[in-house]
Amino acid sequence: MNSFTLDEIYVGQKASVYQDHHQGRHLRLLPAWWTTTAPSTSTRRSASRDPFGRCIAHGFLSGALFSTLAGNYLPGAGSLYVRQSLNFLRPVYAGDTITATFEVVKKGEEVTKPDGTVKFSPGRIVMKATAVNQRGEVVVEGEACSMAAREKVDCSRF
Numbered sequence: 001m002n003s004f005t006l007d008e009i010y011v012g013q014k015a016s017v018y019q020d021h022h023q024g025r026h027l028r029l030l031p032a033w034w035t036t037t038a039p040s041t042s043t044r045r046s047a048s049r050d051p052f053g054r055c056i057a058h059g060f061l062s063g064a065l066f067s068t069l070a071g072n073y074l075p076g077a078g079s080l081y082v083r084q085s086l087n088f089l090r091p092v093y094a095g096d097t098i099t100a101t102f103e104v105v106k107k108g109e110e111v112t113k114p115d116g117t118v119k120f121s122p123g124r125i126v127m128k129a130t131a132v133n134q135r136g137e138v139v140v141e142g143e144a145c146s147m148a149a150r151e152k153v154d155c156s157r158f
Contacts, residue, residue, distance in 0.1 A: 002076035003153035006123055011104050015074035017065055018099040057092040062131050062140050065100035070146045074102050075125055077158065078149025086129065086142035097134040102127040102144065109145060123147050 002015070063086050070081040092098060106126040110118050125148050131140035 001072045001155040001158050002074065003078050003149055003155050004075045005150065005152055006107065006125070006148040008152075009075060009104055009107065009125055009148055011107065013074065013104045014101055015069055016099055016101040017068050017073060018097055019062075019065055020097045055094060057094075057096070059086070059088040059092075059140065062088075062092050062098050062100065065098065065131060066102070066129050066142075066144055069100055069102050070144060074104070074127070075146050075148040076153070077155050078151070078153035079125075080147040081144070082124070082147055083145040084129070084142065085144075086140050088140055090133070090137055090139045092133065092139050098131050098139065100129070100131040100140075102129060105143075121147075123150075 063084075066084060066086075067081060070079060071077070104125055105128050107124075108120060108122045109124040109126055111121045111124070112118050125146050127144045127146070129140070129142045129144045130138060133139050
């Protein structure tokens with residue numbers, strides 16, 4: 001676990017985390033939690049008739065890795081994850097290993113307030129978000145924004 005303050009973060013800085021989808025365990029847990037019954041994500045029999053031909057993971061199973069990155073690695077402990085946009089480009093299957101990566105592309109961001117005024121927020125970190133499978137194929141891409149910790153958090157207590 002890391003805790004980077006705004007001063008310690010630099011454009012081009014990267015962090016990654018990975019998740020193995022072993023034997024579909026994650027594929028079964030998430031639909032049960034969300035009570036979804038989409039054929040492509042529920043049973044092998046239903047998925048075999050789906051365009052992908054087998055069960056696929058919910059996009060947010062891979063997307064959730066970005067939240068892990070923001071809270072634990074970049075910017076890390078003490079940060080606030082404020083925005084995320086994701087494009088799901090390819091299916092993720094049981095047995096796939098997904099590696100999610102953030103790369104800092106900008107420090108500071110203009111924020112539009114509810115009243116329509118625009119304010120520059122120097123404490124925000126804008127990051128390119130990319131997830132790839134074990135074959136190096138990009139499965140998710142997008143952008144994320146976090147507010148870096150003002151003071152370094154002692155991660156030894158976690």
